Amino acid sequence: MGKNSRERHKAKRKAAEAAHRRRGAGKSGPDDPSSPFGEPHVPSQRRIAEQIIEQAIHAQHRQETAELARCRALLTTGPGGTTGIQVVNRALLACLLREVERAWRCGWQPAELARMARREHTAQHGRLMVDAIAAQMRGYSRATVDQRWQSQLSALDAQVWWEHDDHYVAARGEREGLDRAAMIAATIEVLHLLATLPQIESVGPMPGTTVSAEASPRADLDQRLITRVRALLAKAESTDFPEEADAFTAKAQELMARHRIDHSLLVARTGERDKPATRRVSIDNPYEAPKTLLLQVVAEANSCRAVWMKRFGFTTVVGFPADLESTELLFTSLLVQATRAMTQAKPGIDRNGRNTTRSFRQSFLTAYASRIGERLSSATEEVDREATASAGAAQLLPVLAARDDAVRAAFERQFPDLTQRATAVSNRAGWASGRAAADQASLHGRQPVAHE
Structure with a gap:
């Protein structure tokens, strides 16, 4: 066996031993670069999209222009080509829904979220926020939604008008006259706004809770x-x-x-x-x-x-x-x-x-x-x-x-x-x-x- 062959075999043994030690220490998992069979772990398209979205929000917050532009470009083209675009669309809407629910748990109400989006950005951002609110409300029975919330949702005309969540970004862009890149930018801005809203006093039960007579507006004023x-x-x-x-x-x-x-x-x-x-x-x-x-x-x-x-x-x-x-x-x-x-x-x-x-x-x-x-x-x-x-x-x-x-x-x-x-x-x-x-x-x- 020549010298070069011996070196290659030695390197392979060291790599195998290192992988074995990691597995023995309980470090293997979805983020481990080596699978139990020695194969590299490849993140799913959905996970890649979510990671890019997170990086974009952080770049927006830190005002890192170059990094933000890079993330927006990746989200615009989609990881893995055409199929990746729908994956990104689904991940963006899912992130919006999670952040809307988090804001509700922090005391914010639907009308306030829509108003903040308009106040901090534009009317287009406000409409995007209303859509996210409407999509999140699909998971709640009307019987578990406080009357004050129902009034706000009605005033906002919050309803799911698009046919499929995978196509939402394109559908909203068409309504607004925006291309995909502009829609991605607006969505990241709304996500950043939601992620940075502070805790405020809750003024009523959020959706999904039992609406009791005490929680409903009282007829204190005849x-x-x-x-x-x-x-x-x-x-x-x-x-x-x-x-x-x-x-x-x-x-x-x-x-x-x-x-x-x-x-x-x-x-x-x-x-x-x-x-x-x-x-x-x-x-x-x-x-x-x-x-x-x-x-x-x-x-x-x-x-x-x-x-x-x-x-x-x-x-x-x-x-x-x-x-x-x-x-x-x-x-x-x-x-x-x-x-x-x-x-x-x-x-x-x-x-x-x-x-x-x-x-x-x-x-x-x-x-x-x-x-x-x-x-x-x-x-x-x-x-x-x-x-x-x-x-x-x-x-x-x-x-x-x-x-x-x-x-x-x-x-x-x-x-x-x-x-x-x-x-x-x-x-x-x-x-x-x-x-x-x-x-x-x-x-x-x-x-x-x-x-x-």
């Missing part, structure tokens, strides 16, 4: 009262006379404040279990900060606490269910009134000839919110005084104090570390106009907006 309040607010929104708008809005707040007191006394007498809940209200650009301030003062007037989560574009409100309903109803109406008054007011030109529309409107809405807070607090305090006189301070005040304490405790548990940030006011004309509009159209200084 439907007849809701109808009356909405009618008053609709009149406030539609009238061209500021004094009428003021009267209608004040009356609506009075009705809701009286209901809060009556309901609190009823719960105290019956011993009914009642506890604070959480609701998230979307706040859209432009002028997010003063809009959030308006929601905050409305929440405080209705015995709720609110915090603005700026990155996500929503405000979390904590309070008892009836008070949350009152807060959202009144905020929605006041925002309509404020927007109408703001657009009717005419900003000027500064001494340098620059358009002051943005600073004017920012200051207008901030002043409006500040003054509305004063008016609502005054109206609520008047109702409280009358109720205390009629029901007796010894009976009513401990009940209201206990409920305030419960809301404060629930709020602080969710948001133990908050910062206060003042909303800047730089346009005196806008401030004066906004305050005047608040005095006339509906019900000082800087008001702090809570941030997480």
Whole structure:
């Protein structure tokens, strides 16, 4: 046997011994480069596709442009040719479904996920997110889906419209007018968004759980009262006379404040279990900060606490269910009134000839919110005084104090570390106009907006 042959045999023996030692140590498996028979393990196309997707998400997160482009190209062509394209399609949708479910377990709801996709990227990304939500919902019986979720799904029109999951990427691309490479890029961006969403407070049971009567929205705010309040607010929104708008809005707040007191006394007498809940209200650009301030003062007037989560574009409100309903109803109406008054007011030109529309409107809405807070607090305090006189301070005040304490405790548990940030006011004309509009159209200084 020649020298070269002896060296080859020696190398083979060493390789075999090394493989035997690995198997003896229990290291053989799907990722072991050597099978029990000495054959190399070849990952499946599906596993290769999943690995490339994971690498693409990590590259997106680390902003590694070259690596991200490489992964996108591999996903576009598919591992192994034509059959690999369908494998990639299936793997991408499966990843989307897993990440959607993870987001739900972290407290996110369907409408919030779709909104985040639109907010962070584009409307196309939002539609992609809705499709992923619809696909994930196929695994749940309607009986295990909370009514609030069903309402969101209906509003999103979340439904599976494509014929087969293997063809989803191509079908969505055709609808959007995007080629495969662009669809792959958008899908990776949505996956990265889902993978980086933080844990937030859950505001209801996720699909797949038993929906009990307690989990469903309670009729804390009497439907007849809701109808009356909405009618008053609709009149406030539609009238061209500021004094009428003021009267209608004040009356609506009075009705809701009286209901809060009556309901609190009823719960105290019956011993009914009642506890604070959480609701998230979307706040859209432009002028997010003063809009959030308006929601905050409305929440405080209705015995709720609110915090603005700026990155996500929503405000979390904590309070008892009836008070949350009152807060959202009144905020929605006041925002309509404020927007109408703001657009009717005419900003000027500064001494340098620059358009002051943005600073004017920012200051207008901030002043409006500040003054509305004063008016609502005054109206609520008047109702409280009358109720205390009629029901007796010894009976009513401990009940209201206990409920305030419960809301404060629930709020602080969710948001133990908050910062206060003042909303800047730089346009005196806008401030004066906004305050005047608040005095006339509906019900000082800087008001702090809570941030997480």
